[in-house]
Amino acid sequence: MKPVAVIVPTFLCLIPSAALAGVILSEDVSVSQRDPLTNRHVHESLLDSMDLLSLSPSARFLAMPRPMITPELARALESGRIHTPDAEWKRIISKAARIHGLPEALIASVIHTESSFQARAESPKGAQGAMQIMPQTQKELGLTDPFDAEANVLAGCAYLRRQLDRFGSLELALAAYNAGPANVKKYGGIPPFPETRDYVARVTSRLGMNGRHQGNDH
Structure with missing residues (x-):
């Protein structure tokens, strides 16, 4: 030939x-x-x-x-900014909600706050993907491709579900997601970090909540 x-x-x-x-x-x-x-x-x-x-x-x-x-x-x-269609985000969020028992509105609010629905987002601190997961947490969750929108959201929701089960409060779970569960435990509540307090306020505001709902209220 x-x-x-x-x-x-x-x-x-x-x-x-x-x-x-x-x-x-x-x-x-x-x-x-x-x-x-x-x-x-x-x-x-x-x-x-x-x-x-x-x-x-x-x-x-x-x-x-x-x-x-x-x-x-x-x-x-x-x-370098890969667009993920709205219909695909809806499918991913619906799947994650079913698997991890989370409200779709909560998942969407976290993604919006974390990355504005950018699957390839990276923060100066090293957090990656739609739900901005740090490399060490990626290893714990078994996430191998943080820029795969579906894999990232499923891993991020697994971590958020873990914090809800641990602290029993949406506000504390969000604070743990942002600042780490060790800091929530250390301060006995939302850590006194401006970034974390603003993060919790923004997520709950997008949900139309007052921040006092429990994690199992769908």
Whole structure:
């Protein structure tokens, strides 16, 4: 069999790597080879033979048929901010609520407060993903890909459920989620950290609660 010739526009070599995502979206990725049965050249899209399930989230988007790639998604890819559709967030939140016995509104409020529904969010302190889970906590929860929206939310909800069961109070559970259960135990309540107090207030405010509801009130 003769070597496969990969057809790549020559100007791609002159473009910085950071700009490649947008260019790839508008170019065919294909191969041209001679069919040994017909002795004719065959032009085949590489996407047809890809194992898309083995690709990273960004690569999966790049492999989508071009009509499915919106300008907003292209900009998100170029900026590193991967857009997760609203319908997908609803599905993930509903699944996490069923598994961990949490109100969907609570999960949505925590995600909104933590990352504004950005699955690839990273904080200066190292927290990652939609529910901003620290690397050490990721290990405890068995979370291997913090930027997978569903895996992150399921892990974050497991941790939040653990705090609700431990402290029996929504406010204390949220404080433990933000500042760590050790600090809640140390101070006998919400730690006197401005960030933590503001966090609890913002989450409960989005829920329309006064902060006194118990964790098992759905």
